[in-house]
Amino acid sequence: MEDKEMKHNILYRIALSVLCAAALCSCDSFLDRQEDEQLTEEKIWASFNYTKQYFFNCMGYLPNDATNLYTIPYLGANDESSMTWNYQYRYINFGSWNATTVPNDRFNTYYECIHDCTIFLKNVLECSDPVLESDAARRSQLQLWYDSVRWARAYAYFLLMRDYGPVFLLGDEILDFTASTQDLQRPRNTWQECVDYVTEEMTYCAENLPATLTSANFGLPTRGAALAVLSRLHLYSARPLFNGNPLYRTVRNPETDKFPELSGKNLFPVESDPQKWVLAAQSAKKVIDLSVYSLYKDKDDPTNPYLNYYGIFQQNWNDELIYCGGGYQNRWTLGVHTTPTDIATGTAYGGWGPTQSSVDSYAMADGRYPITGYDRSGSPLVDSRSGYPSAEREFEITSIVNPFLKALKTSDSDATSNSPRMYANREPRFYVTVYYPGSGWKHGEAVGRAVFADGAVGHTTHDYPITGYLVNKWYDHTLDSYQGQWGNITFPTFRYAEIYLNYIEAVLECQAAGVSGNDVDYELAMQLWTELRARSGMAPITDIYPNASIEELIEYIHRERQVELAQEGHRYFDVRTWLQGTELLNGPVYGLDTSVKGDRGATTVPAEMWTRKVVETRVFRNNHYLYPFLQRELDRNKILTQNYGW
Numbered sequence: 001m002e003d004k005e006m007k008h009n010i011l012y013r014i015a016l017s018v019l020c021a022a023a024l025c026s027c028d029s030f031l032d033r034q035e036d037e038q039l040t041e042e043k044i045w046a047s048f049n050y051t052k053q054y055f056f057n058c059m060g061y062l063p064n065d066a067t068n069l070y071t072i073p074y075l076g077a078n079d080e081s082s083m084t085w086n087y088q089y090r091y092i093n094f095g096s097w098n099a100t101t102v103p104n105d106r107f108n109t110y111y112e113c114i115h116d117c118t119i120f121l122k123n124v125l126e127c128s129d130p131v132l133e134s135d136a137a138r139r140s141q142l143q144l145w146y147d148s149v150r151w152a153r154a155y156a157y158f159l160l161m162r163d164y165g166p167v168f169l170l171g172d173e174i175l176d177f178t179a180s181t182q183d184l185q186r187p188r189n190t191w192q193e194c195v196d197y198v199t200e201e202m203t204y205c206a207e208n209l210p211a212t213l214t215s216a217n218f219g220l221p222t223r224g225a226a227l228a229v230l231s232r233l234h235l236y237s238a239r240p241l242f243n244g245n246p247l248y249r250t251v252r253n254p255e256t257d258k259f260p261e262l263s264g265k266n267l268f269p270v271e272s273d274p275q276k277w278v279l280a281a282q283s284a285k286k287v288i289d290l291s292v293y294s295l296y297k298d299k300d301d302p303t304n305p306y307l308n309y310y311g312i313f314q315q316n317w318n319d320e321l322i323y324c325g326g327g328y329q330n331r332w333t334l335g336v337h338t339t340p341t342d343i344a345t346g347t348a349y350g351g352w353g354p355t356q357s358s359v360d361s362y363a364m365a366d367g368r369y370p371i372t373g374y375d376r377s378g379s380p381l382v383d384s385r386s387g388y389p390s391a392e393r394e395f396e397i398t399s400i401v402n403p404f405l406k407a408l409k410t411s412d413s414d415a416t417s418n419s420p421r422m423y424a425n426r427e428p429r430f431y432v433t434v435y436y437p438g439s440g441w442k443h444g445e446a447v448g449r450a451v452f453a454d455g456a457v458g459h460t461t462h463d464y465p466i467t468g469y470l471v472n473k474w475y476d477h478t479l480d481s482y483q484g485q486w487g488n489i490t491f492p493t494f495r496y497a498e499i500y501l502n503y504i505e506a507v508l509e510c511q512a513a514g515v516s517g518n519d520v521d522y523e524l525a526m527q528l529w530t531e532l533r534a535r536s537g538m539a540p541i542t543d544i545y546p547n548a549s550i551e552e553l554i555e556y557i558h559r560e561r562q563v564e565l566a567q568e569g570h571r572y573f574d575v576r577t578w579l580q581g582t583e584l585l586n587g588p589v590y591g592l593d594t595s596v597k598g599d600r601g602a603t604t605v606p607a608e609m610w611t612r613k614v615v616e617t618r619v620f621r622n623n624h625y626l627y628p629f630l631q632r633e634l635d636r637n638k639i640l641t642q643n644y645g646w
Contacts, residue, residue: 041123048129048138055145058120059152059220061113063159065325065569066491067333072104074572079584080358081567082467082591082616084351095619099628099646106163107630110156117153118172121146144217147208151221151229154201157194158233162573163627165242165643166191166267187253187262187639191269195237202226202233211292218317219327227287228322228494234280235502238509239577244272247622247644256639267641274513277506278520284503285519287322288528293496295535296320305428305537306407312497313473316490325493332486334474339481340458342601343441343448346482350450350458353465354434354567356590356612359422361562362430364388367538368545369559378590378612387425394422395610404431405440405447408477414440414447420610428536433566435472437592438605444480449603456598456606466615467591471567492568500528501561508557512550529557532564576625586620621645 044050075081076089083089088103097103124146132139160167169189176183189197205226213222236242248268256263287293296318298307312320316328339348360371360380370388373381379391389396398421405415417438423430437458440447450458452468479485507525510516530540541556542548548556558578562571575584593613596606623645634640 045123045126046128048127048131051124051127051129051142051145054116054120055124055149058113058117058149061109061116062152062155063325063493064329065493066329066331066489067326074569075352075567077103077585078572078575079589080355080361080562080571081471082353082355082465082589084353084462084464084466092624093616093618095621095624097628099631099634099642102627102630105627105630107160107627107633110160113156114153114170115174117149117156118170118174120149121153122172122174124149144210144220147205148220150201151205151209151226154198154205155221155229157198157201158229161191161194161198161233162236164629165248165626166194169194169197171197181636185258185637185639187256187259187265188267188641189262190265190267191237191242195233198233199230202230206230206286211290219324221323222292224287224290224292225323225494227283227290228499231280231283231287231499231502232494234276234283235506236573236577238276238280238506240272240579241577241625242268243276244269245579247625251641251644253641254639259639274510274515275517277509277513278515278517281503281506281510281520282517284499284506287496287499288503293322293499294319295496295500295531297535304407305535306404306432308535309429310404310407310432310473312492312495313489314476314478314487316488318490320496321490321492322494322496322499324490326491328488328490330486331474331476331489334489334491335476335481335486338471338474339443340435340441340448340450340452340470341463342457342460343443343450344446344482346484348481349463350470351463351465352471352567353467353591354469354471355467356469356592358562358566359430359434359436359469361559361566362434363427363538363559363563365425365427365537366544367427367533367541369556378588378614389421395420397421397607397610398424400424400439402431402439403428404472405442408442410440410442410447414442417449419605427538427563429563429566431472433471433473435470437468437609438603442477443475443482444478444485446480446482451598451602451605451609452592452594453596453598453602453606453609454594455600456602459594459598460600464594465591466594467589468594468609469591473567497532497564498570500532501557501564504529505554505557505561508550508554512554529560532560536564579625581620581625582622585618585624587617588614589616589618591615 044054071087073089073092076083076087077092091097091101091103124142127142166188168186206223209221209223209226211223213220245268249270251268252264252266253262296308296312298304298311301307336347337349338352340350341348363369364386368383368386370383370386371380372383375381382388382391397418399416400419400423401416419436419438423436435441437452438449441450452458452464458464476487479487504525507520507522510520511522526542533540545552561574575581590612593609593611596609598606626643628643628646629640634642
């Protein structure tokens with residue numbers, strides 16, 4: 001491999017790019033070249049405004065979670081949803097990916113981020129703009145930018161680790177791009193080394209970033225954002241995928257005298273360490289101890305479980321939000337892909353559909369889970385004490401008043417539909433999150449009904465949910481999108497309810513493993529769980545299941561997490577880090593029968609549509625838990641160890 005080609009590999013591309021004096025906008029890369037506005041490196045750090053532009057460039061590498069969620073695998077390749085669009089995550093679903101076809105590969109992007117962040121960190125505090133001599137506020141801003149970019153660099157490593165496992169740690173090193181290919185080769189660091197590095201960096205950020213931000217800096221990371229990353233990282237690290245996973249016991253670096261400290265090392269922990277659950281609990285507790293965040297409740301009606309849950313995603317910068325990927329932005333992308341077509345004139349591409357198993361995951365109104373599993377034919381196994389109809393009667397039609405629509409002050413007639421009994425008396429989060437066919441779709445003052453039968457409302461183009469359900473929680477039902485009103489959103493990349501769930505799971509796992517430590521408090525975990533369920537109008541889990549074992553409680557907290565964080569991008573990583581992929585992501589995916597013909601403009605669901613039907617058959621193998629490194633990386637770096645099974 002020639003050195004010239006090697007320079008194009010982002011991991012090794014460390015030369016400072018030509019910079020431009022573009023407008024101060026995070027949407028445009030500051031590294032886009034404009035021929036008539038070339039800058040030298042010295043001029044950049046001699047100007048406060050150019051330094052600011054470089055800052056925006058560094059932060060702009062991070063995911064915009066409100067605009068790319070429907071195109072990436074984290075929603076399209078898990079068991080809670082199915083997308084109608086032919087994006088690359090379908091390679092993952094159907095097992096047709098390999099080391100040369102890696103869907104939505106972000107490896108290069110995140111190392112670009114790390115590269116540019118390191119350059120920024122080396123220079124920002126040396127900014128020599130004369131205006132700084134008499135402007136203490138701007139000098140303070142430089143320090144905030146430094147701390148924010150240090151957070152962004154560590155976060156980029158975390159994002160790499162959740163996709164690939166152990167990666168290369170560069171620290172503050174800037175490699176010599178003129179070096180030979182052989183000199184630039186390096187092995188991966190171990191998983192624990194990666195965890196320790198991100199922990200050290202985020203600990204610095206937690207000690208130096210502000211606890212809260214002024215409105216001028218909304219969207220930047222805070223102390224809570226640093227601790228929230230650590231909470232999620234340490235939870236993932238304690239789970240089976242990264243904690244003694246037998247599949248990974250032989251994955252190790254090659255022998256190399258260039259890196260004796262990494263030579264021949266196992267990249268993943270060989271033995272399970274239950275103390276990691278203690279660290280996971282302690283990390284979540286640190287966020288709680290900040291006393292900065294609270295579970296969102298509607299300010300006008302705090303006992304309304306529907307508005308309490310819905311408001312998390314509607315009230316911008318509310319006190320439950322810890323970090324919002326992409327900041328404050330238009331809701332159009334999330335809304336338009338979860339809006340049914342044909343209800344009225346206007347733009348709508350509604351094809352983001354919850355699966356039947358996602359629908360089944362919700363509890364009944366009293367908090368008891370009705371579906372405990374499935375038989376070989378795919379029929380549900382029903383808890384007879386839950387009040388859910390038997391498998392033979394779940395599609396019987398009855399009159400249902402959708403309580404979420406009533407919470408939005410919809411009339412009785414518009415909120416009522418003739419629908420299967422399976423949708424009656426479910427918990428509030430179900431009605432907020434899932435739109436079922438034939439129910440009312442409120443948009444501003446108007447209410448329509450989408451059917452999703454072939455040719456009927458919601459299914460006259462390829463933009464329809466193949467499962468027969470549509471995600472409901474991202475749309476602003478108080479506005480009329482058909483008049484171009486979409487509203488804005490601050491997407492909950494990290495929110496306080498997740499921290500509760502992290503803590504509860506870690507404490508329960510400590511109980512199961514017989515380990516303890518400071519801040520591992522079972523009573524507190526149960527109290528937090530009670531608060532979380534009460535926000536959505538349900539009884540404490542221990543009231544519903546008073547004799548539940550620790551193992552059963554762990555199963556229930558998995559279910560609680562699935563429901564509370566539904567369609568937010570968590571399920572993809574939860575199933576994988578729990579090492580449940582071959583169980584939950586392999587085989588038939590069920591929905592309703594949307595192939596049944598419907599009349600154009602009809603708002604009544606054909607009776608034949610009400611059945612459990614296989615809408616996809618997916619493939620998940622043991623090597624699919626982590627992304628493979630691209631073959632081009634292996635060709636350039638002969639001491640790079642590929643992930644298991646690729």
